[in-house]
Amino acid sequence: MIDIIDLILNTPFLQRALIAALLIAIIAATSGTFLVFRGLSFMTSGVAHAALGGAALGFFLQAIGLFPWFDPTLGAIVFAVLVAVITGYAGESGVAQKMEVAVGVSFALSMSIAVFLMYYIPPDKVLVLWGYLVGDILLMTNQDIVMLTITTILVAFIILLFKKEFVYVSVDYEGSLAHGLNARGYHYLILVISSIAIALATKAVGAILVYAILVAPAAASNETLKSVNKVMIGVFIIALVAQVIGIMTSFIVPVSPSAITGILAALSYIIALQIRKIREKVNEGIPEVIHQETTNIE
Amino acid sequence: MANDSGDDVPLVEARDLAVRYPNGELALYNVSFTIKAPSFTAVIGPNGSGKSTLMKTILGLIHPTRGTVSVMGYDVVRESKEIRKLVRYVPQRDHIELSIPMRVKDIVLMGRLLKKPAPRFASSMDKKAAKEALARVNMLELWDRPFPELSGGQRQRVLVARALASSGPLLILDEPLAGTDAESQKLIVNALSDYQKNNNVSVIMVTHDLNPIHVLVQNVLLLRNTLLGVGTPCDVMDTELIKQVYGPTAQIVEHSGHKYCITHDSGVDRHD
Ligand SMILES: Nc1ncnc2c1ncn2[C@@H]1O[C@H](COP(=O)(O)OP(=O)(O)OP(=O)(O)O)[C@@H](O)[C@H]1O
Ligand SMILES: [Mg+2]
Numbered sequence: 426m427i428d429i430i431d432l433i434l435n436t437p438f439l440q441r442a443l444i445a446a447l448l449i450a451i452i453a454a455t456s457g458t459f460l461v462f463r464g465l466s467f468m469t470s471g472v473a474h475a476a477l478g479g480a481a482l483g484f485f486l487q488a489i490g491l492f493p494w495f496d497p498t499l500g501a502i503v504f505a506v507l508v509a510v511i512t513g514y515a516g517e518s519g520v521a522q523k524m525e526v527a528v529g530v531s532f533a534l535s536m537s538i539a540v541f542l543m544y545y546i547p548p549d550k551v552l553v554l555w556g557y558l559v560g561d562i563l564l565m566t567n568q569d570i571v572m573l574t575i576t577t578i579l580v581a582f583i584i585l586l587f588k589k590e591f592v593y594v595s596v597d598y599e600g601s602l603a604h605g606l607n608a609r610g611y612h613y614l615i616l617v618i619s620s621i622a623i624a625l626a627t628k629a630v631g632a633i634l635v636y637a638i639l640v641a642p643a644a645a646s647n648e649t650l651k652s653v654n655k656v657m658i659g660v661f662i663i664a665l666v667a668q669v670i671g672i673m674t675s676f677i678v679p680v681s682p683s684a685i686t687g688i689l690a691a692l693s694y695i696i697a698l699q700i701r702k703i704r705e706k707v708n709e710g711i712p713e714v715i716h717q718e719t720t721n722i723e
Numbered sequence: 724m725a726n727d728s729g730d731d732v733p734l735v736e737a738r739d740l741a742v743r744y745p746n747g748e749l750a751l752y753n754v755s756f757t758i759k760a761p762s763f764t765a766v767i768g769p770n771g772s773g774k775s776t777l778m779k780t781i782l783g784l785i786h787p788t789r790g791t792v793s794v795m796g797y798d799v800v801r802e803s804k805e806i807r808k809l810v811r812y813v814p815q816r817d818h819i820e821l822s823i824p825m826r827v828k829d830i831v832l833m834g835r836l837l838k839k840p841a842p843r844f845a846s847s848m849d850k851k852a853a854k855e856a857l858a859r860v861n862m863l864e865l866w867d868r869p870f871p872e873l874s875g876g877q878r879q880r881v882l883v884a885r886a887l888a889s890s891g892p893l894l895i896l897d898e899p900l901a902g903t904d905a906e907s908q909k910l911i912v913n914a915l916s917d918y919q920k921n922n923n924v925s926v927i928m929v930t931h932d933l934n935p936i937h938v939l940v941q942n943v944l945l946l947r948n949t950l951l952g953v954g955t956p957c958d959v960m961d962t963e964l965i966k967q968v969y970g971p972t973a974q975i976v977e978h979s980g981h982k983y984c985i986t987h988d989s990g991v992d993r994h995d
Binding site for chain 2: 586605651653
């Protein structure tokens with residue numbers, strides 16, 4: 426135990442990785458949970474890859490000296506938000522298929538832009554660009570941490586503040602609208618802040634890990650837990666544990682922490698499905714009990 | 724436009740209403756009617772006849788392609804903000820997303836909290852109203868149960884309770900009787916009619932079956948993408964009209980002073 430603490434205290438990159446794991450677990454618990462509630466989990470991959478395309482454009486414009494102020498991170502955020510808004514617009518009529526198409530098209534377009542521009546970007550920058558795809562939580566810079574911290578605080582604050590509104594919009598969009606809620610505003614608000622968080626998390630740890638951590642734990646918790654708060658806490662714990670185990674394992678065996686985390690996150694979902702199945706079987710056996718357990722009204 | 728001088732302002736007034744969806748589907752055309760408050764109105768018609776579309780238009784969720792609709796004097800396009808303070812809405816059951824872990828109490832409180840300013844905390848008054856509403860539809864024991872785990876009929880009753888717990892003089896319910904058994908239907912209908920009479924509110928209810936409510940309703944709108952009939956249940960119990968709406972197999976039978984309407988949708992509807 427002392428050894429581990431000693432190791433952490435003496436290894437700045439490990440400290441950064443652990444902080445990042447904590448921050449990303451918070452993003453998963455807030456954004457990830459509500460994207461799954463909204464049936465938009467697949468948007469995460471579209472947005473993460475859009476960030477890659479946006480960053481590629483940023484590197485390209487800097488490399489040819491056309492818009493030197495166009496920072497790749499800015500490009501990533503702009504592309505991510507754009508994809509989220511297009512997806513949200515396609516989905517406003519309530520047709521999920523249209524959203525899937527919008528995500529699919531944006532995904533293909535961003536990846537094509539990224540791969541196309543890679544030929545015109547200096548090789549050292551291409552490496553950074555690859556980081557957006559298969560990034561490494563152990564390679565984070567201090568600047569990454571600062572930006573990720575700010576975004577995480579912003580996202581967590583907004584989502585906790587408007588939790589009820591987001592829940593209502595997810596449960597009954599038309600009903601919320603009809604009762605006077607600015608449902609459309611909340612619909613876009615969650616898409617935009619989530620996409621900013623996803624873009625910066627992608628820059629920090631790579632699209633694959635972001636996708637695994639934002640989708641699987643939320644889906645797993647939602648299968649098994651029975652209140653919004655419990656789901657959020659469940660997501661936080663699964664995401665954090667999966668990442669910390671990933672980081673720790675990479676110290677013992679030569680393996681990418683993202684890979685371990687991704688596998689653990691996916692595993693959590695499979696386990697959740699099993700728990701649900703077992704529960705359903707148990708409940709089928711004793712239907713009377715369910716009816717009697719909740720008569721505690723004063 | 725709106726005035727609160729009271730009784731002359733119609734509850735809902737539609738003039739030459741037409742609604743076309745972006746995909747070109749003309750869901751409603753030539754719809755004109757006036758409903759006075761307080762009243763209990765039923766909207767009937769086969770699947771795809773534009774019933775839900777009409778409700779959504781009244782709520783300002785969809786804009787008319789042609790014509791105008793006003794609710795208590797407020798125009799649904801320009802003054803939907805005002806209208807939304809006045810209405811409570813229960814969408815068709817399949818519009819409620821079941822993948823979110825809500826409890827019965829969360830759903831019922833939603834009707835009240837949506838009408839409150841942020842941060843929308845549930846006061847003891849809110850909880851009391853929610854429990855009273857649930858008791859009206861005989862669902863109080865399920866206060867803490869997960870909503871997605873209820874049966875279809877139970878969910879429907881909870882949604883009606885959500886409307887009863889909320890505030891506003893106009894309740895709009897889209898097929899609250901769908902998928903309910905005779906007992907649930909009776910509960911819902913009785914709860915709604917008691918509430919309507921005692922609280923001076925109006926109800927507009929979409930239904931496929933006039934049977935359980937025909938003694939309560941003052942107005943019936945008979946829709947098949949346009950308004951084919953409007954009036955009291957008696958007026959719309961007309962063989963030609965019913966055939967136009969439900970097809971040639973529909974019939975009305977008179978027997979010992981009562982009219983019975985027989986359609987595939989409603990089974991047999993006795994009418995005095
Ligand atoms: N979002 C939409 N986009 C395009 N067309 C739609 C949309 N919603 C409804 N329609 C079409 O408008 C017509 C009326 O639909 P509506 O839902 O109002 O019918 P309804 O009377 O409520 O039917 P049901 O009894 O099945 O609920 C139908 O032909 C339907 O296909
Ligand atoms: Mg309908």
